[in-house]
Amino acid sequence: MKKITGIVLLLAAPFVSKSQDWHIGGIAGISNYNGDLTEKRIDLKHIGPMIGLQVKRDVNRWLTLRGGATFGLVAGDDKDSEGIGRRARNLSFRSPVFEGHVGAELNILDIDDKGFTPYIFGGVAVFGFNPSAKDSIGNRVYLRQLGTEGQGLAQYPERGGLYSLAQVSIPFGAGFKYLLSDKFTIGLEVGLRATFTDYLDDVSTTYIDQNTLLAERGQLAVDMAWRGDELHGGAYPLDGAQRGSDKNKDWYAFTGITFMYRLGSSGGNRSTKFSKCFRM
Template identity: 35%
Template sequence: MKQFFTNTLTLALALALVSTAANAQQFSKRKQYNSVGVSLNAMNYFGDIVPKTSIPSLRFAATRPNIGINATHRFTPRISARVALAYGRITGEDSKAADRNDADARFRYHRNMNFRNDILEASAVGVFDLIANRNNYIKRPDFVPYVFAGVAVFHHNPKGLVGGANSPTQTHLVGQEGEYINLQPLQTEGQSYSLTQVSIPFGGGVRYKLNKSFDIGLEIGWRKTFTDYLDDVSGVYVDQTKLTSDAAKYFGGGITRTGDGDYPNFNAPGEMRGKGNEKDWYIVTGLNLNYILAPRVKSPKFR
């Protein structure tokens, strides 16, 4: 699966370079145009709190909404640039995602971690249309598949729920039942990480012409991040004496959790808490509606 993502990104970049060379001939500025749009999406994540600790594994019941706005400028018959701002949420819960009877998932079931993370993302991508539009926006093709790739900056803030299924009994030491606690300040693994990160967005979609001014599209995009802490889980359990608060011990796994009698010492210092060699991903899938801003046509001057 990793190879698939790598090949997809490489192909998108290669197509963009080839297209740029092929369109070296001037594309009339009168045919260039801008558009603005809104998107309504579904958001998922790949990380440590999923059914299987691999990129293809996700829990569809953990899907949450994502909304966004964007602006696009068409440069050539195939190439456009798009900037976007989006806001959404990802979630995960061991008690629902991990099977205690699965040898590979057992420790994660007993880890009993949960999180939610609200992500605000600003992105800039290049869009390569697989069908060229060599005319103006009115005569654009009715149906256009495309691929895209670029760069994004996002702000995130993982939080953990106090209480819940199979929760520790000492919740009163942490906060109110049902309260969400910011996890990054707790340093549950004795590590610090930034809440502002960079990702590589890439993917593809299809766009359909509704009328001369509106397009509707379906798009799926992966975000390769460079952090393993979207879910606040990455490495190993640490010595509880190194954790500075009851909340850190609660979410770090030091407080005995109900139902752990058949799996003693699963959270001993040095035992695996997360699969630290894998970075987290998130994925955005949804519909977008774009409105084309009709370019101004300058009237010829007669002398």
């Protein structure tokens, strides 16, 4: 988290300007994800908490630069799937997501004049994650080190090494800002994150040979790679059988209420009356 915050501060340094252009505040709400353990593009069955800090600087009335650090919790579980094949696979995961981001907002209206504005935003982020799942007796097991799909094994060079727990994502989305007073702004923001990893949930391609995985990584890796036997006692899938799909990368999303405090004076342009937001 310290590394991510440091990167954000470093990237934001060139934007430092007069205090009256700056806002500090936060966001709180929910997080979710889309990947190999979800059936729908938007999965509301597994929602986690989300909270973050934000710093913004108004370049002008239409453009706002932004940076921040956010924590969320994402999860997925085959038990909630409608497909028989997914339920039989019986995989699950949970992962924290620590994100640092910089970007920009494009304000659709002049908030000084209208008292509110919709906006769209985009940027770049660095995030950390660490997928885990509970084993059959309830102990939490971190999955990356097990190499459940043969990552890091000489017998499967095409899988590469163990995936990195630090990745880059592309945040983008839309929001709405409402001017409460000269100092305070409240809003709602929906933000998607396109990532460049397919292992946010530790699932991507195919099963590897059971005996190879057992010899190289141990019984725990075998137990966590396929968990259908916990439900129906079936046989471990053959080498090359489909486990996930690497056609699309994983996504995560943050949706929340924003609350920002303006530093310095407003320059006399902002109204403290709520009624100004209804001005045509």
